[in-house]
Amino acid sequence: MFWNAFVPVLLAAIAWPQAGSDPQPAQGSIASEPAKVHDLRVPTHLEGLDLVIPAQERLVFYVELDVAVLGKIRVGSLVITSNVEEYRAGLPRRGERAEDQPFSQRGFIQAKAAGGYMGYNVEHEINARILPQEWPRVIVHDYQSGSENRRREVMYGTRQGKPMSWYRRDRHCENCERREHFVSGLFSDAKHCEGCKRAEHRDWDAPVMQPIPEGALDMISAIFLARELVRTQTGRVDFPLLDKETWWDLSMVLGESAFIDTPAGTFACRAVKLDPRPPKPGDDLNEFKGLFGIHGTLSIWLDEATGVPVMIEGLVPLGPMNLDVAIVLAEYQDTPVGFKPADPTR
Ligand SMILES: [Zn+2]
Numbered sequence: 001m002f003w004n005a006f007v008p009v010l011l012a013a014i015a016w017p018q019a020g021s022d023p024q025p026a027q028g029s030i031a032s033e034p035a036k037v038h039d040l041r042v043p044t045h046l047e048g049l050d051l052v053i054p055a056q057e058r059l060v061f062y063v064e065l066d067v068a069v070l071g072k073i074r075v076g077s078l079v080i081t082s083n084v085e086e087y088r089a090g091l092p093r094r095g096e097r098a099e100d101q102p103f104s105q106r107g108f109i110q111a112k113a114a115g116g117y118m119g120y121n122v123e124h125e126i127n128a129r130i131l132p133q134e135w136p137r138v139i140v141h142d143y144q145s146g147s148e149n150r151r152r153e154v155m156y157g158t159r160q161g162k163p164m165s166w167y168r169r170d171r172h173c174e175n176c177e178r179r180e181h182f183v184s185g186l187f188s189d190a191k192h193c194e195g196c197k198r199a200e201h202r203d204w205d206a207p208v209m210q211p212i213p214e215g216a217l218d219m220i221s222a223i224f225l226a227r228e229l230v231r232t233q234t235g236r237v238d239f240p241l242l243d244k245e246t247w248w249d250l251s252m253v254l255g256e257s258a259f260i261d262t263p264a265g266t267f268a269c270r271a272v273k274l275d276p277r278p279p280k281p282g283d284d285l286n287e288f289k290g291l292f293g294i295h296g297t298l299s300i301w302l303d304e305a306t307g308v309p310v311m312i313e314g315l316v317p318l319g320p321m322n323l324d325v326a327i328v329l330a331e332y333q334d335t336p337v338g339f340k341p342a343d344p345t346r
Pocket residue numbers: 173174175176177178181192
């Protein structure tokens with residue numbers, strides 16, 4: 001079937017150097033030790049809790065939908081990679097000193113989902129760059145292509161001492177003179193297209209800059225913070241979760257322990273529940289689409305020793321229904337020492 005055939009092709013297409021397979025320098029050349037990059041620790045507003053970006057890590061997940069009649073269907077894959085690299089920011093702005101910067105490296109997290117179901121196909125990529133500067137501290141690009149095309153960009157950080165965000169999205173162009181936006185009907189002259197899913201008919205909206213609450217984080221950062229919740233055994237944290245131009249009050253709560261079976265093995269895990277509350281009473285919680293369209297409460301199962309995410313569970317809307325979706329670990333590379341399948345019989 002389409003979605004089963006699709007996944008191996010996709011996985012094969014994503015080339016990535018294997019751990020320990022660095023090519024040897026050619027004879028006669030000078031072998032230089034690559035600079036050792038460490039995990040990046042970014043302070044947050046939460047007491048005793050840093051956001052930690054692994055220096056180099058790759059996690060591959062399968063995305064499975066639970067369809068009542070058909071059972072579990074694999075509809076795609078999600079690849080989460082993270083990297084840390086040296087970052088040379090520009091000269092400090094007026095009133096800022098270089099030594100005020102809390103860290104000097106740049107963190108890069110990429111979450112790339114791809115898949116399809118019943119003729120609908122999607123490639124969805126969310127990138128978060130975490131930078132050692134006040135503004136922007138974080139840049140998030142959220143790009144979807146395939147059957148539907150959508151681009152969103154968020155930046156946040158501190159400007160003149162105030163927490164701020166910048167947001168822009170694209171939408172179908174409503175009217176312009178560009179001939180490439182014109183379509184002609186069978187019995188009509190060419191006129192401006194009134195709405196389609198073509199990426200090339202979309203334009204950026206004017207960006208919105210606004211004050212945000214102190215300590216707000218984006219969804220990708222929140223998932224990486226969940227790792228630290230497990231590692232440090234922190235019971236619960238609350239912070240504003242930035243989602244496009246708005247934010248939700250998010251509680252992240254450390255939950256039960258369980259062995260979780262995945263294609264990559266069985267892991268001893270702790271659950272972390274991400275529970276969003278609407279910013280205004282009466283707002284519709286279904287509007288919350290935190291990650292790849294998953295809405296409402298999100299459960300993440302993370303390895304209890306290292307905090308590596310092993311399974312993500314939630315609901316996705318499909319027409320009038322909600323379907324259970326599970327994102328389960330299939331492969332891992334360059335994970336922290338100590339991340340390994342557990343022996344559930346011990
Ligand atoms: Zn146009």
